Amino acid sequence: MSETTGLQAWATSRIAAWSDLDSILDGLERKRDHTVTDSLRAIELYRALGRDLSIVRRTLPASRMTRALAQSYARLHAVIYRKPHNWRERLRSLFQDEIPQVVRELRGQIQLVGLLFALSTGAGWWLINTYPELIGLIASEPMIEGVEEGRLWTEGILNVVPSSVLSVGILANNIAVSLFAFVVGVFFGLGTFYMIAMNGFMLGAFFAFTHQHGLAGELLKFALAHGVVELSVICIAGAAGMMLGESLIRPTHATRRESFRHAASKTSKLLVLCALLLVVCGFIEGYISPDPDFPMLNRAIIGFGYGVVMVAALTGKLFGGHTRRRTRNSEYASNTARSI
């Protein structure tokens, strides 16, 4: 029997196995929870396809049959090696273990960004206090005129925009700012540096300007309930951005690309929590902050209380991470003791 005849016979014998390959692969790809039978069938098919592919590569290199088998084999490989799908467990691990771990690693950067924000706030205050006319560089004409007439730009905002719309607008803007503060860290950390410095500078400048017109207390009253967490979260996102920059300046892996990828995938987990915290901030800023009848003490309680919640979330304690870790440690200790 010649090689061609043998190949023809072999291909004929495999037709039955290949004819419904596409539908089998479609079914396996679509399904989330495979049964043991499905899995065994997929593994068996994987072995058979590997064998077939190996044969056609030798006998018919660069043919359509080879390409098709390679494609089907790659599809099946992806299905078999797909990570287990368990959203609940994934979220639990993210909030209890992974985010607190990232926060611990980012402690230095968070302190650094916090310091940068404080210094730039001080700089903004000093500049506008010393040269009040420079406020025109950062504030719009109507804002300046309003403050000079003794009213803040936040006054009566609820008469113009309903709280729900205001909240959504604010939270979307804050999330965008935080995400942006993170991604511009790719410019060796300089993008984040400028963003944080600019935000701090503007905050200081606005406080100085309102202070000159006796409205700093009003501005503080407006910002207190939401500002504690909002500014902290922007600084935390900035710290994550700084780590991105640092991964490029001082690579922790063999190449800068690898180092950047590791830093990005690690720190981006933190942004999930940042976004959630900013959603609540948006609602506080939309419903509570502009309400003139809301007392200062209550604002302070909400602002600092939410700050405590934020710290608990960042350290994992809010999601039972601390208790779980302690339980795990004691389990490990008792296991070790038993083994000794």
Added chain:
Amino acid sequence: MSAPQITLQTVTGVDVELTIAGPGSRSYAFIVDWHIRLLLAMSWLAVGHIIYNGGLTMVPEPGGGYVLWVWLPTILIYFLYHPVLEVAMRGRTPGKRIAGVRVVTREGDIPSAGALLLRNLFRLLDSLPLCYVVGLATVILTEHHVRVGDLAAGTLLVLDHDSSASSFVSTAAAKSGLTPQAADLIQELLDRWPALDEHNRATIARTLLARVEPQISADELAQLGTLDLRNRLLARLSGQ
């Protein structure tokens, strides 16, 4: 210059080469997706506007409900199109499907939801300063044609042509006594049929038919028209 490839290494030792998509395929997929998401967002806006206002008349000061139920979903459809669909379709979007590309990890596997979200987060940067200039520049300049989002998430775009459907036709041809090589040639010719000049495709078809059906005389072949030749090749391929 051949397109860059990555090797999908498997435990069986039978490795598979995946061809990395270039700037052209990426741009094509993006443009298709951009039109789809724009169309979806605009459709929601138009339908929502008509339902909310009872027609296409413009309202000077729309209420909060209008913003929340008409504008907000429009914006969400536009901005969350890529992250939501890529996660749901495991690295594909309708545009990527049409362009024949999909997102994979650097090892060739399906990326995790986290990696897909991260590559989409960096669209903020890749789209700067406008029209994806940063993204396009990095795609052109990097070895594996990736944008910053792919660098961050450790992902790649590979070619994912759905050639399997037609390719297994050649195996069916084995039943009718065609060699796999001959079946491959016929399939290739039929795929390129519309693009070939009428005289050339008829000449190639006659040559092929003369090889696979030696019982047909040269005169008989010469009398067959283009359509007859095509039908004859199709019949031969499908084993009739």
